[in-house]
Amino acid sequence: MTDHLGELAAIGTAVCWALGSLAFTRAGRRIGSLPLNVIRLALALVFAAAAGLALRGRALPTDATAEQWWWLGLSGFVGYFLGDLCQFRAFIEIGPRLTLLLMALAPPLTALIDFAVLGQRLTPLSLAGMAITLAGVAWVLSERTPAATTPGPASPRLRGILLGLGGALGQAVGLVLSKRGMVGYEPLAGAQIRMLVGLACFVALVLAASAGPRLRAALGDRGALGYATIGALLGPFLGVSLALFALQRTSAGVAASLLSTSPIFIIPLAARLEGERVGVRGLLGAVVAVAGVALLFAG
Template sequence: MPVASIPSGELAALGAATCWTASSLAFTAAGRRIGALSLNLIRLALGFALLTALCWIRRGLPLPTDAAPSAWGWLLLSGVVGFVFGDLCLFKAFILVGARVSMLVMALAPPIAAVLAWLWLDEGLGAVGVAGMALTLGGIAWVVLERNDGEGGRRRADPSGVALAFCGAVGQAVGLVLSKLGMKDYDPFAASQIRVIAGVAGFVIIISAVKWWGRVLDGLRDRTGMRLSATGAVLGPFLGVGFSLVAIQRTQTGVAATLMSTSPVLIIPAVILIHREAVSRRAILGALVAVAGVAVLWMRHS
């Protein structure tokens, strides 16, 4: 790997983590106003418009018509898995358990990718890999199982919300592997367009099947919800996803995944400052342990 490519890939990964941290807060608030299903379609449509404008300016092509058929296949599949399945689960988790716990559970995405590589590609984890996974799971469990109702009592996070966040992590892990298979040397933002096309199509089918178009129109009329959705769209499917593809293209996937998984740590000061959410020392320690576990898991090849 050329030395010059390392800083750009690592910076892109940190940029993706920062964007996802901010977008998760915006999407949590938007989802509680307009619903997770409506939000997913609206934010992907906005993201696609932004990506189209950017690609038109950068590449002279508003649409990814120069992508190879194999790239279309892998990236469309990645979009269905990552956006339709993964993000629908994640956004519902945002509503049920909030951004902080959801993003903490999402730190499982890199270990899940490692397990998939072990199962599908016969890549052994080794003792260090197993230790990294155990550390990550321990940090996440330490926070998720914390109980606190503000009155000296004890209450667990909503199990269904935690389960949905886990499904979101699975979707992201599989989507990341599929994206790398399809993208190779192709432009990351044009690759994002293909993934978003799949996401939009998937949500159009789902919304039509459940007859949700009235709720979508209600969401479009909610000015506050639309402002939050637009903010999240810029930071999420536009910049965040684009940066993540730049990262996996220009540096080792493990390094990129480690840096992108810092969202649980980045989100702690944000929820304290913006939502005035009380975050315990246990939550802070658990987040740090989880990310440390991801680092151990992925850096085992360094």
Template sequence: MPLLGEIAAVATATMWAGSSLAFARATERLGTLVVNLVRLVLALGMLVPTAFVLRGEPWPSAVDGRAWALLSLSGIVGLFAGDLCLFRAFVLLGPRLAQLVMALAPALTALMGWVFLDESLSGRQVFGIAVTLAGILWAASERTATQPLGSVAPRSSAGWLFALGGALGQAGGLVLSKMGMRTVDPLAATEIRTWAAVVGFIGLVSVRLAWPAVRAAMRDRQGLSATAVGAVFGPYLGVFLSMVAVQHTKAGIAASLMALAPVLVIPLVVWRRRERVGPRGWVGAAVAVCGAAILMA
């Protein structure tokens, strides 16, 4: 199917835009570490029966050792370390500044794809990525009524490092996924990555002695409901679609289109959270969409 990878990448951004609102609500009630663990466990609870229905077995038994290693490492780098850094950056910098740094992820992915995958980009594709990133940066720099510019400490060096870690984690996770998916279907890749990330978070929860907080979260119906909604659109549908994207198009292009999530979330926050978005946000969104159109032309 023509443009399958690009379409899947835009669909991924749409899923992630929707999940971000649910996870924001869940994190307020349950905390970052608990939400990260629970969302992945819930995703696994959906991935395993889906695999059984579509593949006839709940577990990808035919995957070779090299693919297992690369995809597991991808899950640790992207879904565990990368997301952990990103959620921490949201706390230290706020979502707006963290998203500005995360806009580096497509460029980092393209660079890693060139180094490790021997992927080269045409002039039009480089221009499309540049236009998309410019629009995202312009839109993300919008100052909303509910997120004043001075509401967080913008000079938190730890916050900037965590945000950069999130961007590196996303880029490294995508490139490692593509390296491990040469003979693996996207659903099996999603399962392996998610299992690896779950193991990582179980280890972290154990080290931090946070199991009482996890047990307490099981009694918070509103927090669990929000986490479940986010899990459907994020690590279940969103991560699966991202695997389809990196398998069927170049890693840098997939990452650029998936980075549209902060732009696509604008109408959602206007609708659901009643945030006021000024001209900068809407113009940036339009520019980013134009960049996406160039990449898909």
């Protein structure tokens, strides 16, 4: 008899990521996306170091080769820095529900980059999954809202959509790059390298933008720190740990499909915790997008 622990862990991961995105959104509204990225990556590194010490006997990835540092560091720059710079600003501009929906485009983008750069084969089923995901996302985003018709050079909704697309692209490119560095290496340690490089880039940006006072003010905001801590626990730490467990206990395709259900779980959470009104189009579009991702992995 199958215990389905892997599938349950994957669903738990999706719920964690949905809740984490809500926590990060609330923190970002209080302190801004740049200080939030510094704080949440620092917290995530502390949690990851504790996990690494317990599971690997190493708090830091000191056993990585120069080649692994290069590819995983480059992945961290693109994914954790550029991608998250866009994604966390999108949380503030359009909220966690639409941002997570846009992030559902990351798997199709990853597959396309794999095809273009690494020569990975795309089956007709995979192409159909990509088209369905794109259709589901486009259907939700095409819904007219007051924010979408705000006069000016760029409405907050349009800015948020573009930022969300940038986040999805950053995640996709980061994943492709990480494949080169993860060969024969521990996933947790690889994630630490990506986090370290991402954090270093955000600290450099804080210095370049003279945003030190903003960061100090953010560190004094207990409410924002509380939300950031919850988000870091649920997302980079507990969520990633459950995802790795899921990949060990079930097939990669099933795990990846269930992991992609965050845009569905976020709908009732956003309605309950954010007071967001979600119509039938928003619900069905999210289901269609996630179904497309599942079809992509099935192919």
